[in-house]
Amino acid sequence: MAIETFEVEAAQGTTQSGRVYTLVGESGYAAEAQYVWDRWCAVNAVKICVDLTDALNSWDAHDDG
Numbered sequence: 336m337a338i339e340t341f342e343v344e345a346a347q348g349t350t351q352s353g354r355v356y357t358l359v360g361e362s363g364y365a366a367e368a369q370y371v372w373d374r375w376c377a378v379n380a381v382k383i384c385v386d387l388t389d390a391l392n393s394w395d396a397h398d399d400g
Contacts, residue, residue: 343391362388 338348338356346358376384 346391358391362392 336350336352336354339351341348348356348358350356375381
């Protein structure tokens with residue numbers, strides 16, 4: 336299910352069903368996680384996937400709070 340809303344300050348995305356996903360820790364790359372993600376996308380027929388890592392990191396760097 337796609338993320339419908341995203342709260343930048345809380346680093347939480349919410350799906351239409353109400354499930355909440357929270358980003359934890361620093362951004363990074365893990366080959367094992369990429370493999371799992373790629374398989375999940377294949378099994379679930381994901382057609383479009385947008386990586387927002389750079390955008391989120393950019394927003395955080397410009398936080399005036």
